Amino acid sequence: MAIDDLPPLREVIARHGLSARKALGQNFLLDLNLTAKIARAAGDLGNRDVLEVGPGPGGLTRGLLAEGARKVLAVEKDPRCLPALEEIAAAYPGRLEVVEGDALRIDPAAHLDRPYAVAANLPYNVGTELLVRWLTPASWPPDWSSLTLMFQREVAERIVAAPGSKTYGRLAVLSQWRTDARIVMSLPPGAFTPPPKVSSAVVHLTALPAPRFPADPKVLERVVAAAFNQRRKMLRAALKGLHPDIETMLAEAGLEPTERAEQVPLEKFCALARAFAARR
Structure with missing residues (x-):
């Protein structure tokens, strides 16, 4: 079933010579019914602006626009994709802005009304870095209200x-501290062109009004990173480089020094971050 009057994506890719490039982490999703389903997973897009990273030939872009997004800012690093995206912009006048560049260097708030939604089939090579940036802004609530993101299945889990x-690790703690996160869709390798070697999944994260437990973001990040960098070690060994009195702080947080990072719930990590912050 067609979602708009534009040509099928295979025709668009052939006409513009858009073979996926491994160096850019590209795997194109060509089934427009699937891209529309991902767009619906982002929630009600009426009267909302949306940031899309790595749109490629525009499959998800078309899904977002067809589902009623007020405006989509599509940030694309590959200049070969720009003509195809401009054709979509012409079909949806005034609703698609295409920016050529690196999503790590562009401020979406300069282009979109806040809070905006983020929806993207993220390039595998920058997906985790972008997620961590979205989860760790200088202030909270963030500029975005939700993230609907495609990852390798392993990262989604x-x-x-x-x-x-x-x-369970750093990504789980950072995500669940400030958002509700759930997997909303799974896709096999065969859904993509070219097929990746792994399965994929879509994760929907909704920003909470405030973090679940109080903690200084930078201190929490530092503690969590140190704990999981040596996840096989007991906490007293993994964290001893952060403070000479680590066992006292572990006790204050209600943790045993012999526990390992993968056993520590979010609430206890936040308590440990507060114990560290109190001694700075």
């Missing part, structure tokens, strides 16, 4: 992981 699991 790390975002929603619970304490005690092998996938």
